[in-house]
Amino acid sequence: xxxxxxxxxxxxxxxxxxxxxxxxxxxxxxxxxxxxxxxxxxxxxxxxxxxxxxxxxxxxxxxxxxxxxxxxxxxxxxxxxxxxxxxxxxxxxxxxxxxxxxxxxxxxxxxxxxxxxxxxxxxxxxxxxxxxxxxxxxxxxxxxxxxxxxxxxxxxxxxxxxxxxxxxxxxxxxxxxxxxxxxxxxxxxxxxxxxx
Amino acid sequence: xxxxxxxxxxxxxxxxxxxxxxxxxxxxxxxxxxxxxxxxxxxxxxxxxxxxxxxxxxxxxxxxxxxxxxxxxxxxxxxxxxxxxxxxxxxxxxxxxxxxxxxxxxxxxxxxxxxxxxxxxxxxxxxxxxxxxxxxxxxxxxxxxxxxxxxxxxxxxxxxxxxxxxxxxxxxxxxxxxxxxxxxxxxxxxxxxxxx
DNA sequence: ACGGCTAGCAAGCACCCACTTGCACACATT
DNA sequence: AATGTGTGCAAGTGGGTGCTTGCTAGCCGT
Numbered sequence: 001x002x003x004x005x006x007x008x009x010x011x012x013x014x015x016x017x018x019x020x021x022x023x024x025x026x027x028x029x030x031x032x033x034x035x036x037x038x039x040x041x042x043x044x045x046x047x048x049x050x051x052x053x054x055x056x057x058x059x060x061x062x063x064x065x066x067x068x069x070x071x072x073x074x075x076x077x078x079x080x081x082x083x084x085x086x087x088x089x090x091x092x093x094x095x096x097x098x099x100x101x102x103x104x105x106x107x108x109x110x111x112x113x114x115x116x117x118x119x120x121x122x123x124x125x126x127x128x129x130x131x132x133x134x135x136x137x138x139x140x141x142x143x144x145x146x147x148x149x150x151x152x153x154x155x156x157x158x159x160x161x162x163x164x165x166x167x168x169x170x171x172x173x174x175x176x177x178x179x180x181x182x183x184x185x186x187x188x189x190x191x192x193x194x195x196x
Numbered sequence: 197x198x199x200x201x202x203x204x205x206x207x208x209x210x211x212x213x214x215x216x217x218x219x220x221x222x223x224x225x226x227x228x229x230x231x232x233x234x235x236x237x238x239x240x241x242x243x244x245x246x247x248x249x250x251x252x253x254x255x256x257x258x259x260x261x262x263x264x265x266x267x268x269x270x271x272x273x274x275x276x277x278x279x280x281x282x283x284x285x286x287x288x289x290x291x292x293x294x295x296x297x298x299x300x301x302x303x304x305x306x307x308x309x310x311x312x313x314x315x316x317x318x319x320x321x322x323x324x325x326x327x328x329x330x331x332x333x334x335x336x337x338x339x340x341x342x343x344x345x346x347x348x349x350x351x352x353x354x355x356x357x358x359x360x361x362x363x364x365x366x367x368x369x370x371x372x373x374x375x376x377x378x379x380x381x382x383x384x385x386x387x388x389x390x391x392x
Numbered sequence: 393a394c395g396g397c398t399a400g401c402a403a404g405c406a407c408c409c410a411c412t413t414g415c416a417c418a419c420a421t422t
Numbered sequence: 423a424a425t426g427t428g429t430g431c432a433a434g435t436g437g438g439t440g441c442t443t444g445c446t447a448g449c450c451g452t
Contacts, residue, residue, distance in 0.1 A: 104300035155355035
């Protein structure tokens, strides 16, 4: 017989996918079982209840993706930030349905907040650390909080990734070069000494 | 007997509120009827089906809020943009639950997209128009697309407004001055000639 | 060969869902 | 007085939902 890890893993993957598309209420144990090709009873034998199944599935899904890291010592600011932002944006795009659904479910299941928030938060602090180092090295001349432009970049990457498919006409900027433009805005706002 | 307009209006308001909090599946005709203090049958007599009820309620709700406009001729750039951004942010905050829910429901009900997208889009084009005029007047010196910083500002106002309550620790910037900081980032990136 | 583990299947329980039907009551207009 | 309109109430239909129970069958290590 197949190992139990396989079944449990399949169930979590299927559950995460259905949850992303249909939300908490739409993720019925019958649908999960059918999509996973197992009996509905098996779902309850593994997880005990729908609530446990969903929470484990969401946590498992958010543990899958790993966020990009910026170099310890800033090199080519623009190139490194663009690459970082591209990776960030790619993650958001890949998980847009999950992000949208989690945002909506926070209202009824606020305990989901921290699982989905830890990764992006760490990434943002990484960017703050990176840019602080760059400014300490005299390569960013603008004064003021370094958090503001970082928050703006993160929010933009999230928003554009999340709404990209559902209302593509909402962004007047063509997709591929948009991220470079956003990074340029940030760098110019922070007084980058190297002009592109 | 009370006029029919009253009942229908109450039903739409109640439905919009419940939908924002519980989503499409969570908005049951029983719950709506109970919250509105009417019989469930009355709901069907007014709207015919749950689908019609929800679509009319959402459209009615999104027709309620009116978005800010920037002056036809740019005056004090920073003051006008801050005031505009504050008003924008206030709308998003007031309707955060509805926005989150709509974002999630787009997956299953894509026809909701344009009702919730028209307002913000018009506001963004207004901002582009305003800043283009300011640049034509020689008050913004940076070259490049004017859309990028506007998109970033819009995305930031949306994101911060939408996630503000659910993960307040996510924004490292204190609430009230954050918007001014964001506007300053935009202005500096665009090469505003007036320093604050 | 045997016990434990994992799974399938069939059936059922109590509840919620959207939606319908039939009847009665109060009011407003005519 | 008659009519129409908006509403309430009681009941019911067919289906979905979370979850349980009892029973069977295959695979595993011992």
